[in-house]
Amino acid sequence: MLYPQNIEQKLGFDRLRDWLSEACISPLGRRFVEKIRFSDNFTLVDKLVRQTAEMKQILQYGEDFPSQNYLDVTPYLQRAAIEGMLLTQAEFFDLKVSLSTIRQCLVFFGKQEPEAFPLLGEYAQSIRVERSVTDAIDRVIDDRGQVRDNASPELAQIRRRLIAERADIRKKLDSLLRTAKNSGWIGDDVSLTIRNGRMVIPIAAEHKRKLKGFIHDESATGQTVYLEPTEVLEANNEIRELEYEERREINRILVLLTDQLRPYLPDLQRAYQFLGLMDFLRAKAKLAVQMEALNPQFVNRPSVDWREARHPILHLSFQKQGKKVVPLSIELSQKQRILIISGPNAGGKSVALKTVGLIQYMYQCGLLVPMRDDSTMGFFQNIFIDIGDEQSLENDLSTYSSHLTNMRQFLARANKRSLFLIDEFGTGTEPGLGGAIAEAILEDLTQSGAYGVINTHYTNLKVLADKTDGLINGAMRFDGEHLEPLYQLEIGKPGSSFAFEIAYKIGLPKGVIERAKSKLGTQQVNFEKLLKELDIERKVFAEKNLDLGIKERKLAQQLAEYTALKTSLDNNEKRILNEAKQKAKTLLSETNQRIESTIREIRESQANKETTRELRAGLEKFNQQNLKPVLVEEVPVPEVDFEPEEGAIEVGSYVRIKGQTAIGEVLALKGKDAEIRIGELKSNVKLNRLEKVSKKTYKLATGEKKTRAGTAGVDINERMLNFSFNLDIRGKRGEEALSVLDQFMDNAVMLGYDELRVIHGKGDGILRTLVRNHLRSYPQVGTLQDEHADRGGAGVTLVKMR
Template structure:
């Protein structure tokens, strides 16, 4: 149930309906637009939205889907269904073009995989256009919608005779025309023309007696007459008779063709309803693209879990001017069913309210909605709204009376499957009484189990929401320091009206504001003051949390780097120890072998004293050469010497960045900013950070020859500005695409991007496989995956870099 009857106009859905009506190609689609209505059946909503999502997917994939000749031929078919009726040549021309579009649509869906576009493919499978119909029309009509000469033997004969007679009469008329020009009866630029279906010669009126014939017409000035010469009169009569014969034969052919297609009219009407639905779905899909809308998770229960919800009409309005729409995050569930929104006037409360109503209404009308993908849409059978001034002169109702009339309906009809929206709850009467009535109504609405959103300035409703189960406060954020609205909804706390602050900013006398505070009472002033202070404190703490978050991320990164470095050092230490142990074991083995050989030699030879000394000297030599530790000499630190160069820094000079060893050459001066080249890189540095050095120092530090100031390096700033993380290679050949991808990857790795997007299309998957196999050869590639189905699916590869 919808309430009131003007709900569409109040929410602005009538503007979306008008947009869809304009986006349809033919009356077939517009017929469906005019019949869009809110559905309270879950399965129907699910089907309508899914069909729209499938069509949006078709358009975004760039599939070769028909987009022309969505012609409405249903009036012609209804006429053809009557026995004895004959369709005109124009009617058959429309039928031929539109039936071709229907067949192309059916062919498109028949060529898809079973799991692709299941709803539309299933609908298409129930539609058929008998080949007898299309073949019969193709046999009779050409591509321009004209009846072919071959449509019948008699028609071919008549048209051949007609062409022959027309050629003969033109030849004779050309001869008469040349003679009239030679006689000076007509000008050189005059040519043959047709009057009353007969070929005639334009003749100057004063010479009309000089040419025998019949005058068929004259010019508006009377200076020219159009004469049919006597000698071609009979031939013209024959041509007219042939034209009558041709018309009779064409009518006979069209009547016969109409009789042929009559038995197929019911199936054809069904096919045209299918064509109209596709036109309608194309319009809905185009609207979804315009709004960046999606098909969120849809559940058969009462819930609102929306992220980044945007008001559709406001979004389209701002899109042209480039202004952003502040998105809305809102959650209503079993524990917090009714949201009480407060805040200053012009802070966005009414827009937020209409956003909720319009998006829920759109979805249950079968449209995609502008939300983030992690949002969840619930299902409601009733939508009640109380928005705007419903004052009625006819019924003698004041604004407040109309509000109470609406509340009476809400209280009588609201249930657990209802969502209601109330703007400026309780206004229109004495504040104390209005607040009390509003509180009582709100308590009853809470007991009904309904879901809703209420905008108010009443403090008692804010207090009630804070202590009542099922109610929750919300505030439209407001910059308390600068007194400017932020247009963001914050759930969980009430908002302040900032009435005194705004009055102060506008310039209302301080004495008046002070008196107002006295009259209001300390309790209310303190409450408003507390809300303001909380809003300011929240902003400060939010900034501090952001700063702490950045620091925490840096600390986490440094800790990870430290752990990685520590792990590498420990690993290197173990490797060195193991290598030392292995070397020591080898040396010990060699020493033992030497000693054993020496002992054996002494025993075998019973060596004398001199021989023993020689053997001992040999052992000592081994000890000195193999076991003595090597002395480690640490190189003395090399001090960089720079020869300063006197004078001001100019283009082509060599400079050093203060505190660094990098030396470069000046490319350009821009006031206090200097563009320098260091190696292959260009950078901009402040003048006060540079020291001028000699040419000798530059050559010693870089080992390069002098480079002219006009030399070009790699400008990272320019490359970063021109780089896009999205690469579209559709339509390119294999080798060409690999070259483009290599250049794309080089730039991305240099600029430090961590995720890239390569659009290659689906097709047969050949280009996708080629690109992915090529990317696997990059060490910097961490992984690859398909894009989300709503943004291209398997036609797009997301590349994650290390």
């Protein structure tokens, strides 16, 4: 249930309805716009919103979806249902192009996977447009909307005769025209023309008697007459008769074509209902794209859990002005059902209230909503609002009486599945009495279990919210130092009206303000003062928390980098030790074998001292060759000549840390900090510790030509830039193809790609088998499968990595 009846005008939804109507291409879509209604059926709302979300996805990524010729031909179909009636050429042309649009829509959904667009795809499957209908129209109506010459043998013969007669009469008239020009009866720039469907010669009025014929018309000045010479009178009559025959034959063809259409009218009516829905959904999706709206999680219970919601109309208006709306984050739950918003005038309370009402209303009308994707939309069966001045002279209602009338409706109808919105609660009468009545009404609304948002300046309502379960205070933030509204909602504490501060800023005499404070009483003044001080303290602590959070993130990042570096060093140490142990083991084994061999030779040959000495010398030489330490030559590291570069540091700049040789690239700027990458490490550094260097310096310092070990470096960025996940090896021999495939897989593994495409063609399947068998030898490869039939089928292998 909705209250009041003009709720759409109160919330501003009527302006969104007008926007949608203008965005529709045809009356078919506009009729759907007129039927938009708030729904209290959860399943229906979920379906409508998901349909819109699917169409938004189509608009953003579906290039093949048609965007024109959404024509409304339903009146033609209604007339075609009557026996003996015919549709005109123009009407059949509209039918032809709009049926083409319908078929394009159906083909689009037919190409998609069922899970891509489940709702619209399922609906499209129920629509039938018989090929015989479109073929019959195409055989008769051409692409210019005219009946084709070959629509019937009779029509083809009539048109051939017409062409011949017109050519013959033109020859005769051209001859007469030349004679008239040579005789000076007409000017040299005069040419043949048509009057009353007959070919005539324009001739000066004073010479009209010099040519025999029939005058059909004269110019506005009377100086020129349009004369049909006697020589072509019969030929023109013949042409007119042939034109009548042509018209009769065309009518006969169109009657037959209309008769062919008649049995399929029910299917065509449903098809054009589908076309109208597509036009309507396109309009809703366009609105969603412009508002940056989406479909958040939708739950079948009363709830408001929104992150960065934006007032739709304000967002569209600000967008044209190049400004941004301050987003609203709000949460209403079972424990905090009713939010009491307070704060200064012109601080954004009413906008926040209308944002809640309009977004909830438009969502339950099937539209996407502008908010962050981690938000949650609840479901309400009733929405009640009390916004604006409802003073009525006819019904003898004052502003306050109208508010009380609305409150009576709220109290009578509010339940656990209701959402109510009240702007300036309790105003319009004596403040003390208005506040008391408002407090009593609020107590009853709280007991009803309803959800709501209330704007107020009354202190007693703020106090009630602080001590009552189900109520929660909220404040529109205000810069107490500069006395400017921030338009941000803060839930959990009441807001101050900042009346005295605003009075000071406006320039009200100080004495007047001081007397006002004394008349108000110390309790209220202290309350307002406390709220102001709390707001200033909250701002100070928020800044400190932000600074602390930045430091904690930096510490966590540096700790992670340290841990990663330590792990890497430990692993390298273990690897080097393992390699050294393995080499020592091998060397020891060879040494033992050599010693045993030497001893065996001495024993077997019973060698003399000289032979023994030679064998021992050989063993000593072996030990010196294999156990002598290898001197490691230090490779001098070339000094880098740092070339500074003028200009401010920005994303993509090359920089070095002052006093150090490390050079990196700027990835992002965050206030006074910069995120830079040095090699594989990332770090945040203060901007004042960095200096900008040239690209040449960066290349020299990072060893683009040679690494310190003298081997060629690997430029990951360049590989990533030049790498394509598509590999085409069609036409290559087996050995050549496998070589290219190995290089492709090495780059893919290094760059971390999840899915690859190898195009090998179908042929006899030999190359495909060879490629797939080779790919299975890679441990990083997960699955291999054929590409979709529309994109290559068995001629392409999809490689999904582990």
